[in-house]
Amino acid sequence: MFRRRGDAPFHRAPCGCCRVTGTNDKRTTIMPIIRVEMFSGRSEEQKRALVRDLTDAFVGAAGGNPDSVHVVITDVDKSNWGSGGQLCSDKFPD
Incomplete structure (x- = not known):
C-alpha cells in the first residue's frame, strides 16, 4: 500500500512504478x-x-x-x- 514520506507517495514493496531518487529511501511516483x-x-x-x-x-x-x-x-x-x-x-x- 501507499504511504507518505514528504510529499511523494510510494509503495513499501517496489513494483516497478517507483524509483529511488536520493537518500533516505525517498521515492518519486512515476x-x-x-x-x-x-x-x-x-x-x-x-x-x-x-x-x-x-x-x-x-x-x-x-x-x-x-x-x-x-x-x-x-x-x-x-x-x-x-x-x-x-x-x-x-x-x-x-
Missing part, C-alpha cells in the same frame, strides 16, 4: 493512473479490452512503459449516478 467511472454491466472481457486500449493509447500519446500505467475501473449503478437533475436509472431504464 506511474500514471487512469480512472474510469462507468455504469455497471460490462463483462470482464470488455473491461480487459478497455484496460488494454487505454494503456496503448496513453503510451502512444505520452510515452512511457505500459507496465507502469495503472487503470482503475469503478462500476457505478445507474441509481447512484445523476445527470441533468435526474437519476440515470430514470433517464436510461434497462
Whole structure:
C-alpha cells in the first residue's frame, strides 16, 4: 500500500512504478493512473479490452512503459449516478 514520506507517495514493496531518487529511501511516483467511472454491466472481457486500449493509447500519446500505467475501473449503478437533475436509472431504464 501507499504511504507518505514528504510529499511523494510510494509503495513499501517496489513494483516497478517507483524509483529511488536520493537518500533516505525517498521515492518519486512515476506511474500514471487512469480512472474510469462507468455504469455497471460490462463483462470482464470488455473491461480487459478497455484496460488494454487505454494503456496503448496513453503510451502512444505520452510515452512511457505500459507496465507502469495503472487503470482503475469503478462500476457505478445507474441509481447512484445523476445527470441533468435526474437519476440515470430514470433517464436510461434497462
